Amino acid sequence: MTICESLYTQYDTRYVIDERTIMSVRHALLALLDEGPKYGLQLREEFESSTGEVWPLNVGQVYTTLSRLERDGLVECENAVDDDRQRDYRITDQGRIELSDWLRTPPDFSLPPRDELVIKVLVATRMSGVNVHEIIQVHRRAMVELMQQWTRLKEDESELDLGFALAVDAELFRLDSVVRWLDVADGRLKRASLESKDKSIPTMPKYRRRVGL
Amino acid sequence: MSVLELLKVGKSYGEGASEVHALSDVDLSVDRGALVAVMGPSGSGKSTLLTIAGSLEEPTSGDVVVGGNSLLTMSRDDRARLRRRSIGYVFQDFNLLAGLTAVENVSLPLELDGISQKAAHGAGMTALEELGLLDRANRYPDELSGGERQRVAIARAVVGEHQLLLADEPSGALDSVNGEGVMRMILAACHRGVAAVVVTHDAQLASWADRVVFLRDGRVADQTMAPPSPESLLDPAAPTDLEH
Ligand SMILES: Nc1ncnc2c1ncn2[C@@H]1O[C@H](COP(=O)(O)OP(=O)(O)O)[C@@H](O)[C@H]1O
Ligand SMILES: [Mg+2]
Numbered sequence: 001m002t003i004c005e006s007l008y009t010q011y012d013t014r015y016v017i018d019e020r021t022i023m024s025v026r027h028a029l030l031a032l033l034d035e036g037p038k039y040g041l042q043l044r045e046e047f048e049s050s051t052g053e054v055w056p057l058n059v060g061q062v063y064t065t066l067s068r069l070e071r072d073g074l075v076e077c078e079n080a081v082d083d084d085r086q087r088d089y090r091i092t093d094q095g096r097i098e099l100s101d102w103l104r105t106p107p108d109f110s111l112p113p114r115d116e117l118v119i120k121v122l123v124a125t126r127m128s129g130v131n132v133h134e135i136i137q138v139h140r141r142a143m144v145e146l147m148q149q150w151t152r153l154k155e156d157e158s159e160l161d162l163g164f165a166l167a168v169d170a171e172l173f174r175l176d177s178v179v180r181w182l183d184v185a186d187g188r189l190k191r192a193s194l195e196s197k198d199k200s201i202p203t204m205p206k207y208r209r210r211v212g213l
Numbered sequence: 214m215s216v217l218e219l220l221k222v223g224k225s226y227g228e229g230a231s232e233v234h235a236l237s238d239v240d241l242s243v244d245r246g247a248l249v250a251v252m253g254p255s256g257s258g259k260s261t262l263l264t265i266a267g268s269l270e271e272p273t274s275g276d277v278v279v280g281g282n283s284l285l286t287m288s289r290d291d292r293a294r295l296r297r298r299s300i301g302y303v304f305q306d307f308n309l310l311a312g313l314t315a316v317e318n319v320s321l322p323l324e325l326d327g328i329s330q331k332a333a334h335g336a337g338m339t340a341l342e343e344l345g346l347l348d349r350a351n352r353y354p355d356e357l358s359g360g361e362r363q364r365v366a367i368a369r370a371v372v373g374e375h376q377l378l379l380a381d382e383p384s385g386a387l388d389s390v391n392g393e394g395v396m397r398m399i400l401a402a403c404h405r406g407v408a409a410v411v412v413t414h415d416a417q418l419a420s421w422a423d424r425v426v427f428l429r430d431g432r433v434a435d436q437t438m439a440p441p442s443p444e445s446l447l448d449p450a451a452p453t454d455l456e457h
Contacts, residue, residue: 137427137435144252145437147420155421157397172417179416187254 025057026065030091030099033075037090040066050163074098117178121185132189140182147175215278216377216408217243217266222275224261224431235261236431239275243408245376248400250419251412253428259412260381262428266410267300267379268292280376297326300377301370305385309354309362309369316341316350319369328373340368344398360391364398371402378402378409384418396421 025047032038032046044062048055066089069075074095078088091099117139124135154160154168224236236258243249251259264270266277268284277284280299284292301322302308309318320337324330341350344364354362363383370378378399384392396418399409411422419425427435 133429137429141425141427141435141437144416144420144425147416148422148425148437151417151420155400172420176415176417183254183414 025055025061026069027099027102029062029065029069030074030095030102033089033091034096034099037078037088039088040085043089049161055167069095118181121182125189133186136182136186136189140179140186143175143179143182147172147179150175214245215242216245216280217241217410218278219262219266220276220278222262222265222272222277224258224265224270224273234431236265236272239428239431239433241266241410241426241433243377243410245408246403246406247424248403248409248411248422250422250425251410251428252414252416252419252425253434255414257428258431259428261431263302263379263381263410263412267302267377268296269302294326297322298373299375300379301372301375303363303366303370303378303380303383305382309365311354314351314353315346315357315361315365315368318354318365319372322369323373326373333373336373337368340372341365343371343401344368360387360394363387363391363395367395367398367402371405371407376407378407380409380411382413383411384413384415389417392418 028047028050029043032043032050038046040062041059043066044057044059047057047062066075066087070077070089074092075089076092078090079086120139121132121136124130124132150168150171154165219239219241222236222239222241223234226233226235239258239262241249241262251262253259261270265272266279268277268279271284279295282291282295284295287295309315310321313321316334316337319340320330320333323333323336328336338347338350341347344367346361346364346368349357349361349365354365357365363385367378367380367383370380380399383399384395387395392415396411399411400421403409411418413419424439425437426433
């Protein structure tokens, strides 16, 4: 098992299995076709190098996405042959409009995600015999270890591909925000337990109402 | 080889009911060329750890060994010499002397150590050059940007034969881009063999370190494992299932 697999399955926050990212692959392919007609294999290569190979894509995924784009009228095929590899794709006018709209549409961050880590910490606060601070530290360390690996990837600045650097930064900021949340949660829980030694710690129902756990 | 070793270091302030245990039983070892980050909430003892490691303060219990020399058994004068000769500090507020130029700030510790002005100046210029600051050498601190002042402070900390670099929130008021620059400079010093301890609350800065130590209530609560090779993050065999 790779590190990637073991750490990500723990938290299930990996970009590539996120539905929004599937949409992003669609639009990334549209953007590449906006430069001119291309074959599937070429699209895959250019997609990977433009994301600094942070998001590998298999060729089946490319063809599946292309056939959906074709179905939706966003791309068309020059030469309708059976062999996928022989097909030359080009973007339609509708595809250009779709791409332009997508670029300017903010991602939907309005609904709090059902974050597995938040739930774990909330559950830990409820369980007697579990030290929530220890649970928080387990996750803090896991996050920092993951960040160390990402940071190592941008260590050699002279060989740093721009697209790759941007993608790694995004990943680091995302993990960093998790660490900050853990730090704040840690402090908040410490204060709460000092203030009300015998009152119970924050309960879940309130949160449940708001977030719909 | 271990450049810095803290052995069961404890530090308390005050007495009786008002006694504060800032550090308890802290063990820490930093090898030549290693970069260790110390994280922890405010008041967890990070600054205390750094000042004791740099012999600016004495521990209440335990010992500190720098370059193989126990501070406990060293005379005051020897400690002062060790501080000047082997240890460099970077503080959050940079601590540059306003009346001295960049290069004078950097070479001052060497001059204080009895090195000739000419040799000290040469070493100062070399340190500035390594940090891309050669053209700023004759400017005064108030003629430098925040990022440049911080680089001068780092140059001063790594000048000459310094083998240990101690930095307390070294990217203090700098933005993320400059913060990354600071860590790259510290890392470059480590690649030249310097051992460094960096205190920070910023996980992105800490993640440049080989090892991250977490302090809590004056104790080492946890530390990261040696990270495996980063290539595994980009392993094409990793799950990238986009089908649904
Ligand atoms: N000179 C001092 N006198 C009394 N208490 C101190 C002194 N320096 C630090 N402390 C106390 O020791 C603890 C650790 O402080 P410090 O090392 O500055 O923490 P950090 O740098 O992690 O914020 C705190 O409780 C602080 O109040
Ligand atoms: Mg401090």
